[in-house]
Amino acid sequence: MIGVVAKLKIAEGKEAEFEAAAKELMTKVKANEPGTLTYELYKSKSDPQTYIFMEQYATEDDLKAHGKTDYFKAAGPKFGPCLAGKPEIEYFNNVE
Numbered sequence: 857m858i859g860v861v862a863k864l865k866i867a868e869g870k871e872a873e874f875e876a877a878a879k880e881l882m883t884k885v886k887a888n889e890p891g892t893l894t895y896e897l898y899k900s901k902s903d904p905q906t907y908i909f910m911e912q913y914a915t916e917d918d919l920k921a922h923g924k925t926d927y928f929k930a931a932g933p934k935f936g937p938c939l940a941g942k943p944e945i946e947y948f949n950n951v952e
Contacts, residue, residue: 857893857912857913857914857915857949857950858912858913858915858916858918858919858947858948858949858950859910859911859912859913859947859948859949859950860909860910860911860912860913860919860945860946860947860948861908861909861910861911861945861946861948862908862909862911862943862944862945862946863906863907863908863943863944863945863946864906864907864908864909864935864939864943864944865905865906865939865940865941866905866906866907866938866939866940867905867938867939867940868905868940870937870938870940871899871904871905871938873937873938874907874935874938875897877931877934877935877938878897878907878909878931878935879897880927880931880934881927881928881931882895882896882897884925884927885922885925885927885928888925888927889918889921889922889925891913891914891915891917891918891921891922892911892912892913892914892918892922893912893913893914894910894911894912895909895910895911895912896909896910896911897909898910905940
């Protein structure tokens with residue numbers, strides 16, 4: 857399995873816009889990607905402008921397929937105006 861943590865800093869006042877776009881993306885991922893085992897958004901308790909997507913994919917191919925979907929590509933322009941900096945993305949391999 858492949859784990860991904862994507863940390864995003866959201867511009868003040870853009871939280872609702874970002875959350876709406878993120879919820880739309882999560883719905884589409886969960887409905888269309890059986891190899892995406894987890895795709896959840898979390899908001900920091902200590903910093904209301906910091907969010908993370910926690911993602912888990914069955915295989916490397918599932919991760920690659922996720923990034924190629926039309927709805928993932930369409931999310932970028934929706935997220936862009938909400939961001940207060942470049943996302944930090946880290947990839948993990950599970951330990952068995």
